[in-house]
Amino acid sequence: MSYLICTFGPDVADRADFDFVSRDAPAGPAWALRAVVEQMAAVALLILLLPFFVAITLAIRIETPGPALFRQPRFGRDRRSFEVLKFRTMCREGCDRSGAGQTADRDPRITRVGTFLRRSSLDELPQLINVIRGEMSLVGPRAHPCGMEVCGRLCDEVDPRYHARHVVRPGITGWAQINGSRGAVKSPEALRHRVDLDLDYVARWSPLLDLWILVRTLAVAIHPDAGG
Template sequence: MILSKIARFHKINKIITMIIDIGLILLGFYLSYLVKFNFDIPARNIEPFIEVLPIIAVFTLIFFDVYGLLSIRKNSQVETILSLVIALAMISLSTMAVTFIYRGFAFPRTIFFIAYAIQLILLTIWRLLLINIVRRIHGIKEILIIGEKENTTNIAKKVLTNRHWYTVKYLYYKNVDRDLYTYIDKVDAVMITSEVDYEKRVKIIERSQRKNKEVFIIPNLQDMFILNSKIEQFDDILTFKIDKMELSLEQNIIKRLLDIVISAIGLLITSPFMIIVPLIIKIDSKGPVLFKQKRITRNNKEFYIYKFRTMIDDAEKQTGPVFSDKEDPRITKVGKFLRSTRIDEIPQLLNVLKGDMSMVGPRPERPYFVQKFKDIDPDYSYRMNVKSGITGLAQILGKYASSFDEKLKFDLMYIRNYSVLLDIALILQTIKVVFMKDKSEGLVDTNLDEILEEIGLDIKSDLGITRIK
């Protein structure tokens, strides 16, 4: 009863938040009219705005959803502002396109620029205020992480690095017993790692639910297969039907058509970069402008991927195939900028147009690493059931430095949840990722003690338990 009331409260708050968001965007447009026409707005100019009010509201819901603004607890303050910058730009561009199509020339174009500035100020103040209010109500919840020691430690580092809504209180890496129940009672939420077996997981969930604790489960492969499974009934027997981990023929055809259209438009838009970037690369370092490397795509087919060169020529001549780290000396000065802005990926639009790649899909790996990952985890081969992509769920939700098994889960989740709308949403979200520095950084090794020292917390370890305070 209490939980249902809380859920209803959050739902009502979300609706109110959306109404205020739309109201502030419309207010921004109206205030821009007042500024533009010195508080004397001609009827012929305001009428086109009134006609597109419902369309602006729809665009707001769409782009706020795409950029994660419908959930207050998803983003930090900095990420919220970045999301607003991009979402408001998309709303303005879309509205401008609609008014152009419907010949709403009486809707002055300068209004969009004035409105954008006003909306960004209003929405930033409102959203930061809302985040602070929700954070005070929600508080920073304490988590108990259960699993193997190495895994719980790695997860703790990531949670503690982003302590916006949750922090880590205990790491529990001994057998599930009655002692564990004591620690479940002491925290607000429980996180279960993927290696905890089914029977133990059930016991932990049951105890946590009885005590009204939030539960987070890090999925294993079985969980990934069950995602979006269909309910099938045989007489009075209820079953979950698990489809193949691949796209249907119809989905592949639609996906290919979308790839052709978007890659052609993308090449047209980025054509200035195709002229300017090669000149800058030539000035900065010796070697070819384009970097060509063998990769693996759908059905283990080999192809050559194209990129603007970001490293010194013959970078792997001495080392062989290796991953790039955060301070890789092989990366050129121009290369660092090209990587951080993802401009080096632009030539891959040619790969998409040719049919080697898709706009969205698992990132293509080199044959050496594909075989290496398959040897570690045979389930890695499932990601080759779809065409590789320029961007994907692993690039949006993960990071460049994420481990291969973490990226694999995102890739499998993408295959399981594929839709045209998902592809479009991921392409739009890639614009935001370009501006997020931590998404493009290479591998960096930081231990738990260093993170705790930085945020002013201490650690104490006993037999099978680590306390953080």
């Protein structure tokens, strides 16, 4: 599998936090087995949810012309970029592959089908394919666009610890999401809070924590306020 190193922002190898990233990667038999278990689970979920994939694809294509899937370069493990897969929730002309401009409240680019998909988090389902490819995990820090900006600044310029969260593969859901840090990051304080939660996850990782996050994700998907 080929990867490209994202070139947005300062080189992570030149930053003081690079050693922290290297030293604090989870390890051990449980961590090594985790990827295999997640890939098997993703295959099973993909087969189980295939009717939803077909229905969502048809709904998107009927409402607006263009592909049903949206692809965007995002940071993966060790700051390698990969193309994340999501169901397209915006009109084709409004899609932004760079990710520099985050989605706004009542964004006019979002379609009616897209509004439903975003509220229910069903737009994330194609990321099961990213898990099967080994680019993502079921649980981990959220995969941000490589060019994402917060108040006009790249994320690692806002928080020097930012790339420390890339010591593990990004996840479809994560510790930050079930603790209320979901959606667009609209301020430096919100970004720092998300990084705090992501680094806390890396430091505390265990199979039981992943299981708890998956269970809590279902509650958050059903009732958004359940995430805190």
